[in-house]
Amino acid sequence: MTVRITAFLADSAEALNGKLYVLGAGWDTIGATSFPAVHSRVAIGVIVHVGWNDTDIEHEVxxxxxxxxxxxxxxxxxxxxxxxxxxxxxxHRFTATRGPLQRPGDDLAHPITFTINDLRLARAGGYSWVLTVDREIVHRLPMRVVQATQG
Incomplete structure (x- = not known):
């Protein structure tokens, strides 16, 4: 399988018409004044790069x-x-379909977003968003939760 993932954390993200529309991207740390904490929204922007020979079949991310x-x-x-x-x-299930502008050997990009509202975090520490394609781990996106002071 030749499928790669590019991923990032953001405040908000949407996949529309083959593009990602993103607000507040590129962070990796959440501060909370007490635990358990509830973080109002975490968006994960993902671009799945599908190799030529893995097009025209269904994939699950x-x-x-x-x-x-x-x-x-x-x-x-x-x-x-x-x-x-x-x-x-x-x-998310999808099929990357070869279009008329692709040349043999090209990768196809498929944008996806995942949004988690009211994420409950029990404690400070390291976390990892694990992304799988067709049940194989292909990417880990680190996230840290820290005790923040009120102020």
Whole structure:
């Protein structure tokens, strides 16, 4: 498989018409005055670079969050907070289709965004956004959560 990922954290991101529209990109640290903390929004901008021989087949890109010791961090809950199941991973399926402007051997770029609202963080420390393509880990995006002083 020849699929590569370019990814970044942002305050907001949207994929539209083959492009990423992004606000507040490039950060890797969240400050919280107390724990557990709730961060209002984390957007992950992703460009999937699909190799020529991996076009015209369906791919699945997924993201999950882990602590620095590999423990999963819930991204939310299904349902209305009534004890429903925890969301541990979110994903996107797509097929990169060769267009008339591509030449044999070209990679195709497919932009995706993932948005997590009200992310609950139990403690300060290192975290890692794990991105998979077709269930293989292809990228880790580090994130740090620090104790911030009020002021």
């Amino acid at each position: 997924a993201v999950r969050l882990e602590t620095e010791d590999g423990q999963p961090v819930p991204l939310g809950r299904n349902g209305a907070g009534d004890g429903s199941s925890v969301i541990g991973m979110i994903g």
